[in-house]
Amino acid sequence: MRVVVLGAMLTLAVGCLDGGTGLRDVGPVLKVTPDPIVFPGQTQAAGATRQVVLRNEGSARLVLLETPLLQASTGEFTWDGRLVPIDCRTGVERPGLASDRIDPGECLALEIAYRPVDTGPDEGSLLLHTNDRSSPKLQVPVRGDGVVPALTVCLPAGPCAEARRCARPGEAFEVTFPDLDLESDQRCALEVHNDGPGALASLEANVDGEEASSFELLPAAVPTRLEAGASIPLTVRFHPRVGGTNRALLRIGSDDPRGELLLDLFGRGDAPRLCPDPSHVDFGEVVVGEAAEASLTLRSCGLRPVAVEAWAMRDGNGVRESDAFSLETASHTPPFTLAPGEEAELVLSFVASRYGTVLGRFMVQSNDPAQRQMGVPLRAEAAFPPGCRLEPAAWTVSYGVVAPNETAERTVVLANVGDAPCTGLVAEIAGGEGRFRISQWPVDHFPFQMDPGDALSFRVAYHSDGRPDADVARLRLTGDIEAPVEVELVAWPDLSSGCHISIPTPIAEANPRSSCTDGTLLSRRQGTFGGVAVGATKVKRYEIHNVGPSACFIQRVRVQTDHATSPSERPYSLASPADRVLVDGIATSILPAGAVGTVEVRYRPGLAEPSCGLLEIVTDDGTEASECSDGTPGCRTIGLFGIGLDGEVLPAPEELDFGAVQVGCASTEATVSLYRSGVEPVQITALRVVPAGAFVFTSRPPLPAQLDPGAMMTLGLRYAPTGVGLDTATLEIETDPVVGVTPVMLYGQAVGSAARTEVYANGRSAAVDVLLVIDNSGSMSDDIARLQGSADRFMRRALELGLDFRVGLVTTDMFTAGQQGRLQSFPSGARWLDRTDPTPPATLSAALGSLPPGVGTERGIAAFMAALSEPLASTDNAGFRRPGAPLHIIVVSDEEDQSIETVDEAIEFLNNLPPDGTTLHAVVGPMACGTGEEARRMRYEALASATGGGIYDLCTDFGAVADALSEGIFGALGGYPLSQPAVAGSIRVYVDGQEVPAGAGAWSYDAAENRIVFDAGATPPPGATVVIEYDAACL
Missing domain, CATH: 2.60.40.2310 (Immunoglobulin-like)
Structure with missing residues (x-):
């Protein structure tokens, strides 16, 4: 037994007569509630607090002489030293009243806490010295009882158990579900009991494991406290996501001193499943010039036969054919079928031809419903051979x-x-x-x-x-x-002149996330890559302008990595040649006067974490102070920032630039789409802007929100600055299961004036390349006929504006020889349609009508990737793509894409196409219009959203769709977009320094599209400088 004494000295006021009534005043009377103070059955983890109220039931003031004193040797009972005046009836605190005295009818309150050290009774006392003449030294007993809880989980007899079974922490327990197909589910009811004398606290339950998504807890959350002797129901729902064995672990935690209670969850999905062994193939270190082999086993691990349809050896992004990895031998040749338990043995080979880490993927397509396109990661370290190396x-x-x-x-x-x-x-x-x-x-x-x-x-x-x-x-x-x-x-x-370098990259005080750098890699310029999946690659291009009167010599171009972030990884590297810039696609160390050079930087994160880097460009331009830490003359820098993501929630776009917005006004709404490219749903648990302030949400879903495989979610944001300067922030998206924070970089320039100037220094390109990807399967015959009838409306704007267009055709058939990404011939035999054709609409219509029939496995993504990649790009399709011409891809299909390539790989491919990426438009719908079938084709829609393209319904009036595409692709080249909505009467337009008045035959303001549109005969020629001055509307 332990004794604790809490004392307080209270003064004793002398009684007196009451106001001349002749009645004697009773003086102060102290009432303590509760008395005694009892804490029954408390656990160490939970503990408890009790409010103790001191009430003056007499007629004279009660005053405290000294601060209460707590005497405790072991600390089970504690008091924070606070006495709080409260309303005696409601218990509400009364600020402003003294805490060292109690007037008649008033109350003070204190709180005593009890947390037992071990089991058994504890005793103490609250000793109060008061002026209550009947009990001047009041001693209030304080008692507590330390106990332990006892967690027990029982599984009643039913579909998951023949007889009732129970388990406690530390005891083995398995819940076995019956075999189910992937469309069915089974629920098993559990009972969670507290068999101990103390309350269970910190109660929680969650499912963990590789197949955790196959098991769902109902309810999803349990009460955090379970009183002694109480119980709650808990149901586990089994809905198999994969064929064959589905295993997970149900963890039930609490303050039970015996620890966590673990239940093995086991069920089988009645479906095909393909399992690679090993799941990742590592060839280890291989000397450059040598080869290595590794074995891979593909096993049918489901309950039904698995049909392997095709396989391919790809690079680390799963996009192009690998030049380092190959398949040496295989016990089977696709297509083939493996019975449950049967295996296919493969031998893979790696040839080291260049130094460094080499990644690849062995892509396998099968009828496994959980992963119809499976990629087995391949990795090898190519090392220099032993010897000298200068x-x-x-x-x-x-x-x-x-x-x-x-x-x-x-x-x-x-x-x-x-x-x-x-x-x-x-x-x-x-x-x-x-x-x-x-x-x-x-x-x-x-x-x-x-x-x-x-x-x-x-x-x-x-x-x-x-x-x-x-x-x-x-x-x-x-x-x-x-x-x-x-x-x-x-x-x-010495030419008595000089070069002058300008780098038009956003400038800020520091990198957007300076926490990933030790300060040595900071640059006033920002080059953000956003979030990139671990092992994937993203390439960004940075322009270097020589605005001086003579050529510049490029002395050094290199990339440094923040080694403090990833000691063993170098996520940033040059994708263009070292110590060179690209001018018109040619690597050179000489940047002529007025020329623009390009440096390409590759970001491939190896870890799921932020990383910083620095791009250094050293020239003979000595007009500005060095930006290199070592003071190298002529040095300019660009800070690099990216985040490696170990997940598959893809934002589009990866960064938003709201442009210049006047302080006190707001930008137009911008949207960010989130696409789930994985095979399991995730919960979006948090959406936040860091730091909060200038960037605000205009629309977002209630959280948590589920994002199913292939589904998209759209967020709206607006920029409303409060002070002049550059604002940067990060939109952070958190998910459960946790796959890291998915970032979207946000930029805005706050200005003090409404005046804006937009400069198009080299006019607008009149060239545009269009690649039509047409689903030519049997179900598309009626839709292709409608396409033919709308060819004239599609080509209308290109002809009106006199554009230099090229239109190519490929099909979604990747199986039939002569198709497979190859451009289909037009009636004249040409491989594309251009402005030299006398009747472009009729020629396009005829070409659509003569497309060969295609198979029913539509692979539009694979088709356009093959069409724009080697070897086709320099053989069958050579000459179609033109440097500097924007590329638009239009996919028309009534089926979901069935390519092996994933959506994120396709997005990466499109973003890395010159010049500065490609726009994809999706015209999609059901196989038969009017049937009520869900018309969305999420893979194509995700690509359109990610690249800023349009999404159109195949079942609507296709003439209207053709008009919209014509205006969006061709019409946009005849207009000059403004960064902010304009006050219509304030706009002034100059072409090569001469003001052009508005009106018929000149230009007009398209308020709906927020752009200046020139009439066909007044379009500025390529190379002209167009300056647009206007006042931005205050939103």
């Missing part, structure tokens, strides 16, 4: 501008990064006709040797003879090495 610190060394008869020197550093000595080495200058020479040697004898880890510095001088062109030579090392190592040396003449 690498320079930079492959190109620039001397910059050197005046005639002047001499400049640079240091060239080479290192042996291999694991064996490099012997017999000789260094020399190749080219330059003597203007370049080694002025300082790091060695004094030849040939020389470099051991592993050695680095040598060569000092190379250049003397200018005034030549007008760039001077180029090479420092070459030869010896007992596989191939000579050459470092390019470049010097420029």
Whole structure:
């Protein structure tokens, strides 16, 4: 037994006569409620609190002399030291009243907490010294009883048990469900009991495991507290998601000291299932130039035979054919069928041709309803062979501008990064006709040797003879090495002018998520990749403008990674050549005056976490301070930020730029679509903007909201700035099962004025490429006839505007020779339709009518990916795509896509097509209009939403659909979109510096589309500079 004493000193006021009535005043009278203070049956985890009320039932004030004192040696009973004035009748706190005295009829309250250390009784007392003459020293007993709860779960006799069974924590327990097809379900009722004398607290139940989605708890949440002797029902619903064995673990946790109660859930789905063994094939480390093999077993693990229809070896994105992985041997050849338990044995091969991590996927198509397209991940590490390996610190060394008869020197550093000595080495200058020479040697004898880890510095001088062109030579090392190592040396003449680099990338104070960097990789420019699935790749292009009067020399282009985030991973790399920019698709170190170069950066996250990087571009532009941490002259940087996602909730778009919005006004609504590309539903549990403020939701679903496989959810947002400056935030989407936070980057520029200026420095391209992907299966015959009848309406705007169009046709048939992504011929034999045709609408109609018949397995995604990829892009379809021309893909189908490729892989493919991605439009519907069949074809719709394309109903008036497509694709090229809605009377338009008045034969403002539209005869020519000034409407 333990004793605790709580004391308080109360003053004793002297009684007096009551107001001359002759009645004697009773003085203060203290009433304590409850008395005694009892805590029956409490557990250590739960504990309890009791409010104790001190009431003055006398007629004189009760005053406290000193702060109450708590004496406790073990801490079961505690008090926070607060005395709170309350309303005696309602118990509501009364702010403003004193807490050191109690007037007649008033109350003070305190709270005592009890948390037992172990089982058994505990005792204490609340000692109160008051001026109550009948009990000046009132001692109120405090008692508690520490107990433990006892969790028990029982399964009554029924469909899941022949007889009633019960289990407690630590005891084995399995719930076995009957075999079910994938359309059925079975419910098993459980009873959760508290057989102990104390209340169960922290009660929770959840299902865990690889097939957890096959089991559902009803209700989804249990009460967190279960009193002693009480019980609650809990039902487990089994709805198999996959064929064969479905296993999960039901975890029931509480404060029962024996721990968690675990129930094995077991059921089987009566359906085919294909199981790979191993689930991931790792070839390990393979030396470049060598090969390795690995075994893969495909087992029929369902209750019904599995039919393997096709397989293919793809790259890490599952898009293109792999050039590193191949199938060596297989015990079966598709198509084939495996009986339950039967296996197909395969041997896969990997050939290491380049250094680094190589990823691939072995794609298998089968009748497994849970994963008709299964991708087995493949991984190998290609390593350099043992030996010496020379690498320079930079492959190109620039001397910059050197005046005639002047001499400049640079240091060239080479290192042996291999694991064996490099012997017999000789260094020399190749080219330059003597203007370049080694002025300082790091060695004094030849040939020389470099051991592993050695680095040598060569000092190379250049003397200018005034030549007008760039001077180029090479420092070459030869010896007992596989191939000579050459470092390019470049010097420029003094042309009394200079280059000036401009990088039009969003500028902010720091990266959007600075938590992933130690500060060394921060740049004032932001290059965000958004969320990218782990193992997938996204490429972004950054433009480098030379706005100076002379050419710029590109000295260095490199990417750095925030190693503190992922020590073993390098998620960022150059997709374009190192130390070069792309000008018109050609890699060069020279950026002419007025030219635009492009640098491509690849992001492939290896971990589900944020990562930062830095793109460094060094030129001979010395007009601005260096942005590199080491102070390298002429350095410009772009900060890189991305998040690796270990899930399949895809946002489209991945970033939103609301443009310039006046403070106090708001932007138009922008939408973000969320697409579920996985095979199981997820719950969207949280949607938030971080930091909160300028970006607000205009529409979002109640949460939690379920997102089924193939389904989409749309969110609306608006930008309403409160202060001038650049605003950045992140829309974060959280899901359950947890697959990480899916981010969408948000940008907005808050300005103080309504005045806007839109500049189209190079006019608008009059060229556009259109690829029609037509479902030519038997059910589409009537729809194709309607397409033919609308060809004239589709081509109308292209002809009115005099556009340089190309229209190509492919089918969704990926099985029949002559189709499979190949452009179908037009009546003239041409592979595409263009403006040289005398009657484009009639020619398009005829081509649609002559399409060959196709199979009923529609693979539109595979078709356009094959059409735009190698080898078709440079063979059968060569010449169709034109550099700089926007590409629109129109898919017309009455069936869901059945391609092996996943939606996220297709989105990545489209986003990486030059120039800056592609727009896909979906014209989809049911196999027979008017039948009431659900018309949505989610894979095509997801692609359209992700790329900003339109979604149209195949069953509506196709003439109206053709009009909308014509206007959206061709008509948009005749207009100039504005970033914000305009006040109509404020708009002024200038073409090459000359104002063009509004009106017939010139231009007009299309308020519905928020763009300036020129009439056919007034369209500015390509290359013209169009400036539009206007006042933005305040929304």
